[in-house]
Amino acid sequence: MTHGSDVLVIGAGVIGAATAYFAARQGLSVTVLDKGLPASGTSSACEGNILVSDKELGPELELTRYSLGVWHHDLEEHKKLWEFDSKGGIIVASRESSLASLHRVMAVQKSYGVDVEELDQSALRDAEPHISPEALGGASYREDCQVQPMLVAAHLVRLATEAGARFIADCPVSGFLGSGPDGGRVTGVRTPRGDFPAGAVVNCTGTWAGELAAMAGVEVPVLPRRGFVIVTEPLPAMIRHKVYAAEYIDNVGSSDAGLQASPVVEGTPAGSILIGSSRERVGFDRTVSTAALGLLARNATALFPFLKDVKAIRHYHGFRPYCPDHLPVIGHDDRAPGLWHAAGHEGAGIGLSAGTGKLLAQALAGLTPDMDLSPFAPARFSAPGKHTPVHREEATA
Amino acid sequence: MSTVVTVDVAVVGAGPAGLAAAVAATETGARVAVVDAGNQPGGQFWRHAPETGNPGTADVQPHGHHGWSTYLDLRARFDAARSAGRITYLPGLQVWMAQHSGDAFVLRTTAAVASSGATPATVAADRLVLCPGGYDRQLPIPGWDLPGVMAAGGIQAFIKANGVLPGKRFVIAGTGPFLLPVAAGIAEAGGKVLAVLESSSPSAWLPHLRAAAGVPGKALEGMAYAAVFARHRIPYRTRNIVTEILGTDRAEGVRTARVDAAGRVRPGTARTYADVDVVGFGWGFTPQLELPVSLGVETRLDADGSLVGIVDERQQSSVPGLYLAGEVTGVGGATLAVLEGLAAGAAAARPESDVPVKQPAAIARHRRFAQAMHHAHPVPAAWQDWLSPDTTVCRCEEVTAGEITEARDQLGARDIRSLKSFTRAGMGWCQGRVCGFASACLSAGPGQMPDAGSLASSAKRPLAAPVGIGELAAQDG
Amino acid sequence: MNTQPVTISFDGRPLAAAAGQSVGAALASQGITAWRSTRKGGKPRGLFCGIGVCFDCLVTVDGEPNQRACLVEACDGMEVEGS
């Protein structure tokens, strides 16, 4: 292969798919490679929540709201393809103390323009008739919505190819062209199927991103954070929103390695209820944890007591790609010219994919991105001292 | 937490393989627990009417039970070991998860029927013998989701367990010698079998006669069925298939056609059978592999295209201490299942011993016969051509053939995993047990059969049975 | 064969069965072949696999939803509902 692309995207998860789509729409020539098929990594082992409600104030909330706009406007015509549903989220507090923190969070969010409304006990019951009688109150987030993530990745890849991109499955990247220990310019990738030269190479490999970066001689610390999700038998609609416990907000940004789970319970168009999701740092351990399943089940039945008589028919787990400071890595890697990254979106990659893809495509095309990408700069990991996690009051998913 | 039963050897399944394994293990000195979803021992082949209220078991033998004396012998030994407290029998329970933690195997169970009163128990064992058997393999056929269409084995199980027929006028179709006892059983119970349609042809056996001749019992069985067929005037039509089930709210008739060796329909051979109320289909069997796969057992493709567990001559899988017997090592019938069960049970009871396996020659002979059978009765290569775009493939989630081929061709769903995520085929109640093989063929492409990897991913069912969220909530480790 | 007669109810109507027979058998032997309709297409469903694998035959038994009719043994007074 001699003729290179403008942009070579490694990875066809939601992040790579969105990047490829928007880059192709920018008129760039794009090649996407994946070691498997589209959505064969974390993007097929997650839930499809696009949440505003749980985001840390600052760059991540900003990126989330930008991304939400992209979902609603740029991708409006394709909504049906991925079962986009603006169902809204509800946070439920069952203890006085969590109700108090919820109110505090809401007040701050409101000041940042988040669309949030307080629900007293009876409003909560109107919104979710099957909620536990113990629930004290809640908050309603109308902007929260949901997609089917595997369909997002697959269709964005398809739409990208319709816009001129080329997708090659079963093509694992094994090294970079041009880069060396002395940090030459990255000019393409090596694969068992041959070399692919490119003007820019984008590393969208999720939990594998650190491995790929290392091949180019740079450090991008992306680690796995395991999560289990329980899927129930199909039922008539019993749960109307995505409902989660106020305690969830404390968990998402925690750096605690131990097992944590706050329920996120929601219905799906197919009738099954999803009960997600645990969070634990156990590397890539794929053994099933009955402790995690038990904890999820206990938390979910505390929120919706009727669930105790409902049957689980399946569970699955995935590995969230996270960085120590809980912010994704998005942008050009000044340490390895020619190499870009879009990875480490942790528990929010689905929601953030649309915005990430669009912003990156603008930058790749040499335009000024709609939003400042510097908080996500890959080089933030190079300088010693900058590495330490920023203190975070509420947190990031 | 539920009660914990701790034993040397745990056996899952009380069919021919499991019953034999349990008996052999206790007679070799082990303390044994047997978990089975059924309410009484027997599995699929030795399924019989409920024993409750019946003093003995011998008098409940219904029609068509070959090897019943083997059952009675194993059953007597099983009952004796139970009375002596050496076997803990846990009927009516389904294992929803098997785990291997440290050096013990742990089985977590749930009642197969909520109202049965069976109390879930957790079983911990040093060694595990998995004998979960299998179920009829199915291919989607236009109209196969109409009521009145059943699995061929399901019809037989229905008759054996209930002593009544699910209808009056039957057509049985598919491939394999197993269609014969199904039809014979229906006729003996008083049903009218309008035809048995076999997609293969007897000449397909010719290259394999030597292997087949090694198992004389099978020939005798075949002759017995021939007599039943003659007595009840059951037409046996080879190289014939059902192309469509007719009816609006239930099966009322079938359209059939002749096919060539690859299963391609021969134009101008269509024929209609009217006034049919039950259509039975069987395309061989699918071994139930989720428990072995969840424990990390190495698998392979068998001659019939099924995924099966790899075992050594002592029936031990690639996971030390984990033994497999019966259909999960390769579909081969009840006699082979018993032989494998005996070997597995004895080996699991005394893993260090080098006592040779009993009857290795008989096991080898039966396996050769099974291979010959699989070669002579393949799933027709051209079966995908029988579909129309609106044929339901996944019965649970109601996914059509058209939706599946679209996901394959437009979204690149070339394996069962992506196909599932994009279309929901295999995501419903049965978790792809019924449509898994067909969906795997469809994702592989026209005329293709799935490879081991695709079948292994369709056999990945982290919950081997539905389990209550309330029961999960009681799990704390 | 155990043929002790029992009576169950199906959608409120009495139905004769033999003790120990499955609910699915009791229904099918009375000519009732479908007792559930599918979520998406509203299509009728009854017995298919006959051995507890396919979940096509789901019924509500004494208020407990989604029980497999081919596995539940009919008992006197049992209330069965389709869906």
Ligand SMILES: Cc1cc2nc3c(=O)[nH]c(=O)nc-3n(C[C@H](O)[C@H](O)[C@H](O)COP(=O)(O)OP(=O)(O)OC[C@H]3O[C@@H](n4cnc5c(N)ncnc54)[C@H](O)[C@@H]3O)c2cc1C
């Ligand atoms: C249980 C759970 C629940 C979640 N819920 C949500 C949620 O509700 N909302 C939300 O927004 N996010 C959620 N997430 C997070 C979300 O799933 C991830 O952030 C997102 O999927 C990451 O996408 P990705 O494209 O970066 O990675 P991936 O989807 O993992 O894609 C990476 C791709 O790179 C490919 N690849 C890797 N190495 C190579 C190589 N050498 N050569 C070629 N290709 C390669 C892989 O095959 C893969 O396809 C959840 C995650 C989990 C685990």
Ligand SMILES: Cc1cc2nc3c(=O)[nH]c(=O)nc-3n(C[C@H](O)[C@H](O)[C@H](O)COP(=O)(O)OP(=O)(O)OC[C@H]3O[C@@H](n4cnc5c(N)ncnc54)[C@H](O)[C@@H]3O)c2cc1C
């Ligand atoms: C419906 C049907 C009818 C058949 N009829 C005949 C016939 O008439 N003649 C013939 O030659 N062959 C028949 N077969 C083929 C038959 O499967 C084998 O010949 C023989 O029964 C295999 O024995 P086995 O012990 O391997 O499995 P099986 O007899 O299938 O026994 C497996 C047992 O394991 C139990 N089990 C499975 N999974 C679990 C779990 N997770 N937890 C708890 N228990 C579990 C099952 O309930 C079952 O009782 C039939 C097969 C089927 C599916």
Ligand code: FES
């Ligand atoms: S008929 Fe298949 S589960 Fe009952």
